[in-house]
Amino acid sequence: MTNSGTKPILYSYYRSSCSYRVRIALNLKNISYSQEIVNLLKGENKTETYKKYNPKGEVPALIIDGKTLVQSVPIIEYIDDTHQYKPRLLPEDSYKRYQARMISEIIASGIQPLQNNSVLKRVGEEKKTEWAHDFIKNGLDALEKALEESAGRYCVGDEVSIADCCLVPQIYNARRFNVDLTPYPIMTAIDERLSHIPAFKQAHPNQQPDFPGEGN
Template sequence: MLGRPLAFTGTETQILTCWGPAPRFYPAQNRSPDVLGPAPRFYQDPNRSSDVLGAGPSLFTQTQTEVLTFWGPTGPKSSPSRRVAGTKLPDPERGRPQREMQVGKPILYSYFRSSCSWRVRIALALKNIDYETIAVNLTKDGGQQFSEEFQSLNPMKQVPALKIDGITIGQSLAIIEYLEETRPTPRLLPRDPKKRAQVRMVSDLIASGIQPLQNLSVLKQVGQENQLTWAQQAITSGFNALEQILQSSAGRYCVGDEVSMADLCLAPQVANADRFKVDLTPYPTISRINKSLLALEAFHVSHPCRQPDTPPELRA
C-alpha cells in the first residue's frame, strides 16, 4: 500500500478483512460507505473467509474505542473507532480511574515488624499515596489477627490487608500489583516482558520460597529452642539461590537500574536476615542492592523502626 495514513471509524464489534490492492471500507450499521481511495477494500468477514481477492488477508476485530489508521492517498485523519485487537495505541485513560474509584483514604492493616506489610508500605510511599494505618499486633493478646473483627476482613488472619477503592485486598504482592494497575506511576513492573518476568521471579522467590518458612506461624511450630536455627537455614537456602539470580539480573537494583516490586521484597527480607543473625558475607550482590535501597526515602519512611505501632525501645 502507498500513500499517507487515513483513519476511519466503526460502530460495533465485527471481523473485518483487508484485501489489497484497492481499498473501500463499509462501516457497520446504517452508514453510507466511506470511500478511501483507489486501494484496499474492507469487507465484513465474520466467518474469516479464506477467499482471496487481492494480495492477501489481514484479520482484526474491533473491541474498544481507539484510533485506527490505514494507508490511503488523502493523508492522515483521526477519528474515534472501536479498538482493534492487537493494536498498541496510547490509552489516555490509563492511570486516570484511581481518582474516581477511591472512596475515602486507603486503610492499611499492618504490623510494624511484618516484612509483608513493609513491602506494601514501600509501594504506598513510592506512589505517594496517603493512607491510614491500623495496627494489628501479631503477638499481643494471642495475636490480634485472630480476632473475629479482623477475620471478617481477611479470612487468612494475616497482615497486610488494604482497604482501597471500596474493596479489601490481602496478600502483599496482590496489593502491589493492584496499586501498579490503578496507579502506575512510578512503575514497579518494567514494560519489557522479560524484565517483568524477572521481577516477578525474584518477588515470588522471596515471598513464597523464603519468608513463609521463617514466618511467625511456622516458628511457633518448631519450638522456641529451634527457631533461630530453623530461620537461619530457611533464609540461607533462599539467599544462596537469590544471590546467583541477582548476579545476572541486577543493575543498581534487583532488575536493572529502576526500583521494582522485587526490591520491595528484598529489603524487608534482608531485615529478617539481620534479625535472625544470618551472615550476609556470602551475599555481596544482595547486600549491595539493599544498601542502595535503604538510602531511598520511601524505604526510610516505611521502615519498621518508624511506624505508629513501633515500640519505643525499637524506634530509630
C-alpha cells in the first residue's frame, strides 16, 4: 500500500529497461499499482497527451501521492524515501549507499542512454548492433570491476538495493542484443539469484500485460 491510499499508476512499456527498474522497486516495497501501457514501437511516448506526464517523451512516468514523477533512478529514490521499510533500496551505510548509487549510475548514465531506441535509430540499421555491443560491453566491464569490491549475494553486500533494480534490466537488455556474458561471472551470478525473488519475477517483461509473446 502507498502512504496516500490512492493506487499509483505507472506509465510503462514491457521491454523498457527504465520501466522495468521501477516495477522491481514498487514490487520490492509491496506497493500495489496499475499500469498504463505506452507502446514505444507505435510512438505513443511522443504524443502530446503522453508528454503531459513525461515531457521528454520517455517511459517511465509514475503518478504517486498526487505527483507525477519522471526519471527512473530518482523515482526509485522517492519510493525508498517515502516507504522507509526493508529492503532499503538506498543502503543506510554511507559507503554502501555510494556503491549502490555508483553502480546504478554506470548503468543509468553510462550504458542505457547509449543503446536507447532513439539513439540506435540515429546510428542507423547498419551500425546499430556494433554500436550497442561496444557501449554495453564497455559499461559491463566497469560494472564487473565495481562488483568485485561491492558484491555479496547481491550488487552491494547481501541486501537488495537500487543497484539490483538497475542491474537486472540491463542484463536483460544485454541478452536482447546477444552480448556474450561469460566475461561477467559476478554479475550473472547475482542476476541468477535475483531471478528467484518474486518482486523481480513479477517485474519481468514477459509478465507484463503488453508482452506480445515469445518471438515477437
